[in-house]
Amino acid sequence: MTAVSPAAITAHAWGWRHASRRAWAVRDVTFRVEPGERVLLLGASGAGKSTLLQALAGVLGGDDEGESEGELLVDGRPAAASRGRSGLVLQDPDAQVILARVGDDVAFGCENLGVPRDEIWERVRSTLDAVGLDLPLDRPTKALSGGQKQRLALAGTLAMRPGLLLLDEPTANLDPAGVAEVRDAVGRIVDATGSTLVVVEHRVDVWLPVVDRVIVLGAEGTASEGLLADGNPQAVLGARGPELARAGVWVPGIPPLLPPAPVREPGEELLSARGLSVARVRGVPVAAGIDLEVRAGEALAITGPNGAGKSTLGLTLAGLLPASSGAVEASATLAAGAGPTPIAWRSRDLLTRIGTVFQDPEHQLLARTVREELEVGPRALGLPESETRSRVDDLLERLRLTPLARANPYTLSGGEKRRLTVAAVLATAPRVLVLDEPTFGQDARTWAELVALLARLRDEGSAVITITHDEAVVDALRARRFVLPAPPSAAMSGGVAA
Amino acid sequence: MTLLETRPRTGAVAQTNPVAKLAASAVIALPLILTLDWVSAAVALALESVLFLFAGLSWREFWVRTWPVWLAAPLTALTIALYGATSGQVYAEWFVVRISEGSLMLAIATFFRVLAVALPSVVLFVTVDPTDLADGLAQILHLPSRFVLGALAGLRMVGLFLDDWRALELARRARGVADRGRIRRFAGMAFALLVLSIRRGSKLATAMEARGFGAPGQRTWARASRFGRREWALVAVGAAISTLAVSAAVAAGTWNFILGPR
Numbered sequence: 001m002t003a004v005s006p007a008a009i010t011a012h013a014w015g016w017r018h019a020s021r022r023a024w025a026v027r028d029v030t031f032r033v034e035p036g037e038r039v040l041l042l043g044a045s046g047a048g049k050s051t052l053l054q055a056l057a058g059v060l061g062g063d064d065e066g067e068s069e070g071e072l073l074v075d076g077r078p079a080a081a082s083r084g085r086s087g088l089v090l091q092d093p094d095a096q097v098i099l100a101r102v103g104d105d106v107a108f109g110c111e112n113l114g115v116p117r118d119e120i121w122e123r124v125r126s127t128l129d130a131v132g133l134d135l136p137l138d139r140p141t142k143a144l145s146g147g148q149k150q151r152l153a154l155a156g157t158l159a160m161r162p163g164l165l166l167l168d169e170p171t172a173n174l175d176p177a178g179v180a181e182v183r184d185a186v187g188r189i190v191d192a193t194g195s196t197l198v199v200v201e202h203r204v205d206v207w208l209p210v211v212d213r214v215i216v217l218g219a220e221g222t223a224s225e226g227l228l229a230d231g232n233p234q235a236v237l238g239a240r241g242p243e244l245a246r247a248g249v250w251v252p253g254i255p256p257l258l259p260p261a262p263v264r265e266p267g268e269e270l271l272s273a274r275g276l277s278v279a280r281v282r283g284v285p286v287a288a289g290i291d292l293e294v295r296a297g298e299a300l301a302i303t304g305p306n307g308a309g310k311s312t313l314g315l316t317l318a319g320l321l322p323a324s325s326g327a328v329e330a331s332a333t334l335a336a337g338a339g340p341t342p343i344a345w346r347s348r349d350l351l352t353r354i355g356t357v358f359q360d361p362e363h364q365l366l367a368r369t370v371r372e373e374l375e376v377g378p379r380a381l382g383l384p385e386s387e388t389r390s391r392v393d394d395l396l397e398r399l400r401l402t403p404l405a406r407a408n409p410y411t412l413s414g415g416e417k418r419r420l421t422v423a424a425v426l427a428t429a430p431r432v433l434v435l436d437e438p439t440f441g442q443d444a445r446t447w448a449e450l451v452a453l454l455a456r457l458r459d460e461g462s463a464v465i466t467i468t469h470d471e472a473v474v475d476a477l478r479a480r481r482f483v484l485p486a487p488p489s490a491a492m493s494g495g496v497a498a
Numbered sequence: 499m500t501l502l503e504t505r506p507r508t509g510a511v512a513q514t515n516p517v518a519k520l521a522a523s524a525v526i527a528l529p530l531i532l533t534l535d536w537v538s539a540a541v542a543l544a545l546e547s548v549l550f551l552f553a554g555l556s557w558r559e560f561w562v563r564t565w566p567v568w569l570a571a572p573l574t575a576l577t578i579a580l581y582g583a584t585s586g587q588v589y590a591e592w593f594v595v596r597i598s599e600g601s602l603m604l605a606i607a608t609f610f611r612v613l614a615v616a617l618p619s620v621v622l623f624v625t626v627d628p629t630d631l632a633d634g635l636a637q638i639l640h641l642p643s644r645f646v647l648g649a650l651a652g653l654r655m656v657g658l659f660l661d662d663w664r665a666l667e668l669a670r671r672a673r674g675v676a677d678r679g680r681i682r683r684f685a686g687m688a689f690a691l692l693v694l695s696i697r698r699g700s701k702l703a704t705a706m707e708a709r710g711f712g713a714p715g716q717r718t719w720a721r722a723s724r725f726g727r728r729e730w731a732l733v734a735v736g737a738a739i740s741t742l743a744v745s746a747a748v749a750a751g752t753w754n755f756i757l758g759p760r
Contacts, residue, residue: 363665428674
C-alpha cells in the first residue's frame with residue numbers, strides 16, 4: 001500500500017437537522033482530529049454518529065436534505081466540498097456492492113475520480129491484496145460472504161487513496177470470523193498508509209487494538225449535548241465506562257446484565273424434526289439429515305457458519321416453508337387440534353402456536369403505526385377489543401415503545417424496530433418462538449433487554465428457538481446448541497461462502 | 499440471477515462489443531419490419547442460421563433461450579391464418595374464421611418474420627454482459643454515464659427484490675394475515691416491496707456517492723470499450739443479410755412495403 005497524506009478534521013459547533021425532523025440529529029460538536037489519528041466514535045443509539053460520519057464523507061446531501069450549523073472541515077475545506085478526500089464504508093454489506101465483478105467494483109471509485117486506466121488496475125490489485133481478498137478479478141460479487149463483501153467495499157474505498165478513512169459500523173452485520181477479517185484488514189491498512197481513521201462501532205473491544213483516541217457524542221436532548229468525552233481509550237473508558245454502558249455501548253469489562261439460569265428442567269416436547277431436509281427454493285436443499293426436538297421451557301440455539309441453512313431451518317420449523325424431505329411434527333399439546341404438520345396449518349393457527357421474528361424487521365412490518373402493528377395479531381385472532389388493548393398497552397410498556405405508539409414503524413431506529421417485531425409476535429402469545437439473529441447489530445442495552453425477555457419467556461414455559469452467531473446470547477440463555485455444519489460446496493470451493 | 503450471469507464466452511460473435519450486437523440486430527430487423535412477405539424473411543432466417551453457429555451458444559442453450567420464440571411464431575401464424583385479411587380462394591369458413599389463400603400467405607410470411615426478427619436479437623443478446631453493455635453505451639454511444647451506471651447498479655438489485663418478495667410472503671403467513679384477502683394482501687406486499695426497494699436504492703446511492711460517483715471532473719473508464727474491425731464486420735454481416743433478403747424479395751416480386759400503396 002502506498003502512503004497517503006492523512007487528512008485533518010475540524011468540527012466547530014457543528015450540527016445537522018434532517019429536513020423531515022424537528023430535533024437535531026447532532027448538535028454543538030467541537031473537536032479537532034490531527035492527521036493520522038485513529039478515532040473510535042461512540043455514543044448512544046440516536047446520538048448522530050452516522051450523521052457525523054456521512055457529513056465528513058460529504059454524502060449528507062444539500063440544503064433540501066436538511067439544515068446544518070457551525071463548521072465541519074476536512075483539511076480546512078468544507079467536508080461537503082472535499083468528496084474523494086475521504087472514503088466511507090457502511091454497515092450493510094449488501095448495500096455497498098455496486099458492480100457485478102470484483103475487479104470492476106473496486107475500480108468504480110477510481111473511475112469516478114478520473115484516475116488513468118493503467119493506474120486503476122494497479123490500485124485494484126494492490127488494494128485487494130491489502131484487504132486480503134485473494135480472488136480473481138472476474139469473480140461475481142454476489143458469490144462473496146458478508147465479510148468478503150465488507151473487505152471488497154473497503155478495497156473499493158482504499159483504491160481512491162483517501163486521506164481519511166470513515167467506517168460506519170463496518171462489522172455489525174458480520175459473523176465473528178468476518179468481524180476479525182475486516183478489523184485486521186483495517187489495522188494493516190492504516191499502518192501501511194498512515195491515513196486518518198474514524199470508526200463508529202458499538203463493540204468497543206473489537207476496535208480497541210486499532211484506535212488511539214475515543215470521542216463520545218452526547219445524546220440529543222440531554223444535558224450533555226455535544227461531546228460527552230474525548231481522549232485516549234483507557235482514560236475515556238475508565239472515567240466514563242459505566243455511563244457509556246448504560247447508554248448502550250459495549251464497554252470492555254462491563255458486561256451487560258445477564259438473566260438468571262432457568263429454574264426448571266425443560267418440559268414436554270412441542271415440536272420435532274425427523275430426517276429433515278430444508279430448502280428455500282424447491283428442489284435445492286441447503287441442509288439435510290436434521291433430527292431435533294424442541295421442548296417447552298427450553299432455549300434452543302441454532303448455530304453454524306454462514307450458508308449452512310440456519311435461517312431456512314428456522315423458517316421450516318416455524319411452519320413457513322415446506323420440508324424438502326422428512327418431516328416437522330407438532331405435538332398434540334402444541335397443535336391443539338390443528339393437525340400435526342405446521343406447514344398445513346392456516347396462517348391464523350400459527351399465531352398462538354409458533355411465532356417468527358424475521359432477520360430483517362422491515363419484511364414483517366404491516367401497519368402504519370407502532371400500536372396498529374401490535375394489534376395485527378390479536379385482530380386476526382378476533383380477540384375482543386378490550387383484550388387487544390390491554391395486551392398492546394402491556395407490550396408497549398414492557399418494550400419501551402409507549403412514546404412511539406403513534407410513530408410509523410419504518411421510521412424507527414434498528415433497535416426500536418427489533419423490539420417492535422418481537423413485541424408484535426408476543427401479542428398473540430405463541431408457545432414456540434423462532435427468532436432469526438435477534439441481537440444482530442444491537443447496542444448493549446437493547447441486547448440485554450432482548451435476552452432478559454427471551455429468558456423470561458423460556459421460564460414461563462415457551463420454547464425459544466434462536467438462530468444466532470452471537471455466542472453471548474447462547475450462553476446468556478443457557479441454550480441447548482444445535483450446530484449446522486458448513487455446506488459441502490463452500491468447503492470445496494475454498495470457503496467462498498465462509 | 500440469470501440477468502447478471504457473467505461467464506466468459508467463446509465464439510467470434512460472443513466476444514464482439516455489445517453495441518455492435520445491438521446495431522446488427524437493428525439492421526437485420528428494420529427492413530423485415532417494413533415488409534410483409536415470406537421470401538425476405540425466409541432468406542434472412544437462412545442467412546442468420548449461419549451467423550448463429552458463431553454466436554457462442556451451445557446447442558442446448560440455443561433451444562433453452564429461444565423456445566418462446568419457436569412457440570410464438572406458429573401461434574401468431576395460426577391466428578393470422580384464421581383471422582387475417584381475406585383474399586383469393588377461400589378454403590374454409592366458420593363464424594368469424596375464414597381461411598383464404600391470402601391469409602395463408604400472410605401466415606407463412608408472419609411465421610418467418612417473427613423468427614427472423616426475434617431469433618437474432620435473442621441469440622446476440624444472450625451473450626451480452628450488462629457491464630460490457632454499459633461500458634459500450636457510455637464510451638461508444640456517449641450516453642450520459644450517470645444514467646448508464648445508475649441503471650447498471652440498479653439492475654444488480656433485481657435479485658434482491660426476488661428474495662424480498664419471498665420473505666414478505668412468508669412474513670405475512672407468520673403474522674396470521676395470509677388466510678384471506680389475497681388481492682389486498684398482494685397489493686400490500688407490492689407496496690411493501692416498493693418501500694423496501696426505495697430504501698435499498700437510496701442506500702445504494704449513498705454508497706455510490708461515497709465512492710465519488712457524480713464528483714465533478716472527467717470520469718475515466720477502467721475497461722476500454724472498443725469498436726474495431728470485428729464490430730464493423732458484425733454490423734456489415736447484418737447489413738448484408740438485410741440487403742440480400744430485400745433483394746431476393748424484390749427479385750421474386752413478393753416485396754410488400756407495409757407503408758406503401760397496396
